[in-house]
Amino acid sequence: MSKFRIGLGVTGGIAAYKAIEVMRLLQKAGCEVSVAMTRHATEFIKPLTFRALTDQYVIVDDYDPANPDPIAHINFSQNIDLLLIVPATANIIAKFANGVADDFLTSTYLASTARVMIAPAMNTTMWEQPATQRNIALLKADGVRFVEPVAGELACKTVGTGKLEDVENIVSQALSLLETTDNRQQTGDRRQETRDKNQGTSPSESPVSSLLSHDSDLLGEHILITVGGTREAIDPVRFISNHSSGKMGFAVAEAAAARGADVTVVSGVTSVEPPENVKVVRGISAKEMHEAVMKELPNATVFIGSAAVADYRPANAPAEKIKKDGKETMSLELVKTPDILADVSKNRTNGLLVIGFAAETSDVIEYARSKMEKKGLDMVVANDITKDGAGFNTDTNVATIITKNGSETDLPKMPKREMADRILDEIIRLRKE
Numbered sequence: 001m002s003k004f005r006i007g008l009g010v011t012g013g014i015a016a017y018k019a020i021e022v023m024r025l026l027q028k029a030g031c032e033v034s035v036a037m038t039r040h041a042t043e044f045i046k047p048l049t050f051r052a053l054t055d056q057y058v059i060v061d062d063y064d065p066a067n068p069d070p071i072a073h074i075n076f077s078q079n080i081d082l083l084l085i086v087p088a089t090a091n092i093i094a095k096f097a098n099g100v101a102d103d104f105l106t107s108t109y110l111a112s113t114a115r116v117m118i119a120p121a122m123n124t125t126m127w128e129q130p131a132t133q134r135n136i137a138l139l140k141a142d143g144v145r146f147v148e149p150v151a152g153e154l155a156c157k158t159v160g161t162g163k164l165e166d167v168e169n170i171v172s173q174a175l176s177l178l179e180t181t182d183n184r185q186q187t188g189d190r191r192q193e194t195r196d197k198n199q200g201t202s203p204s205e206s207p208v209s210s211l212l213s214h215d216s217d218l219l220g221e222h223i224l225i226t227v228g229g230t231r232e233a234i235d236p237v238r239f240i241s242n243h244s245s246g247k248m249g250f251a252v253a254e255a256a257a258a259r260g261a262d263v264t265v266v267s268g269v270t271s272v273e274p275p276e277n278v279k280v281v282r283g284i285s286a287k288e289m290h291e292a293v294m295k296e297l298p299n300a301t302v303f304i305g306s307a308a309v310a311d312y313r314p315a316n317a318p319a320e321k322i323k324k325d326g327k328e329t330m331s332l333e334l335v336k337t338p339d340i341l342a343d344v345s346k347n348r349t350n351g352l353l354v355i356g357f358a359a360e361t362s363d364v365i366e367y368a369r370s371k372m373e374k375k376g377l378d379m380v381v382a383n384d385i386t387k388d389g390a391g392f393n394t395d396t397n398v399a400t401i402i403t404k405n406g407s408e409t410d411l412p413k414m415p416k417r418e419m420a421d422r423i424l425d426e427i428i429r430l431r432k433e
């Protein structure tokens with residue numbers, strides 16, 4: 001039996017040809033792939049290519065007399081574990097978000113309870129258009145997953161965000177979504193997941209209504225955030241690390257996504273699961289985290305450095321385990337790691353807001369101010385980790401938000417998720433200044 005059944009929807013964009021590679025990689029991973037195309041997609045690539053490679057009729061128009069299945073939109077939609085759209089045009093995103101069902105692919109989306117993952121590709125202006133971002137936020141609130149496009153040179157010869165993510169990354173995100181669903185023995189029903197998320201909220205508090213009111217205030221922002229602690233190898237067995245759990249950073253990521261932002265998390269070692277609807281990239285050592293951040297930075301409009309990044313790492317980490325050899329003491333030579341916050345700040349392009357966290361044990365405000373000045377930050381969230389209810393691995397925090405224009409806001413002990421919203425409120429205030 002095949003590992004997963006995937007309905008691959010191909011729509012009318014230049015990147016349509018990349019759907020062939022996605023299909024091949026899914027097949028290699030043991031999945032059964034059935035393909036549906038929009039009429040415009042067939043202008044870019046022929047259904048015959050997919051038919052030859054899947055050995056199945058490729059439905060474009062279910063009214064076509066050649067279509068072998070008279071109720072194809074129902075049969076197709078109910079026999080898949082995942083509906084994966086590669087590439088997704090601005091048009092299909094708009095139709096899905098608004099329940100339009102005027103062709104086979106859109107009827108399939110409405111008739112399906114399967115998980116849905118969308119990999120958009122389009123010109124930067126189309127991508128940044130408030131209408132497109134609003135539609136994406138609506139779909140995210142409906143439980144649809146996105147594989148965000150990346151920055152690069154586009155078919156229209158401009159450089160900006162809108163390029164389809166690498167096909168390997170699309171496939172690995174699709175498989176990990178299906179594997180997580182499988183491991184949790186969930187139904188895989190995206191509507192159930194949305195209902196679970198909304199349980200206990202009145203209709204006026206539902207994610208959709210909040211998206212349409214004040215809570216969509218981060219639409220159009222691309223937030224890049226580092227989370228967790230780094231791990232610096234001493235040898236293949238041992239490492240230097242810290243107590244960061246990732247709870248505060250993930251709370252900010254979750255709150256930002258709920259308020260309409262596109263969120264990319266570069267995650268070190270954490271003791272909690274990342275929230276849904278954020279892109280997660282791993283960066284376990286300071287060097288790996290630095291590389292991942294620099295790669296993602298061109299897409300960002302706000303950078304938040306919440307990770308506890310090691311300042312030093314062992315100078316040499318041998319390939320083999322270091323032996324005791326009867327020694328009573330042992331010295332490790334440490335060298336500086338790259339300074340992620342300072343490098344982001346140095347490489348900032350117009351409009352990028354750079355926010356740091358400062359976890360201290362004494363003279364907190366003084367240290368935080370000096371960090372902000374030295375690194376050229378817009379804002380610092382300062383913590384005294386010795387305070388009751390603050391610091392690592394707790395579900396609450398106590399902090400002071402300091403901004404470059406001198407304001408200081410004390411946040412008393414509160415849940416980290418609530419504090420996340422207060423931090424985002426300050427970021428919005430800074431953006432408006």
Ligand SMILES: Cc1cc2nc3c(=O)[nH]c(=O)nc-3n(C[C@H](O)[C@H](O)[C@H](O)COP(=O)(O)O)c2cc1C
Nearest residue numbers: 011012013014038040041089090091092121122123
């Ligand atoms: C040459 C060409 C390339 C296009 N590339 C894209 C694209 O990459 N992304 C996009 O959203 N629309 C693109 N469009 C516009 C879509 O094809 C158009 O919105 C169409 O209605 C989409 O239909 P569909 O979503 O049903 O496939 C392109 C149009 C042309 C003529």
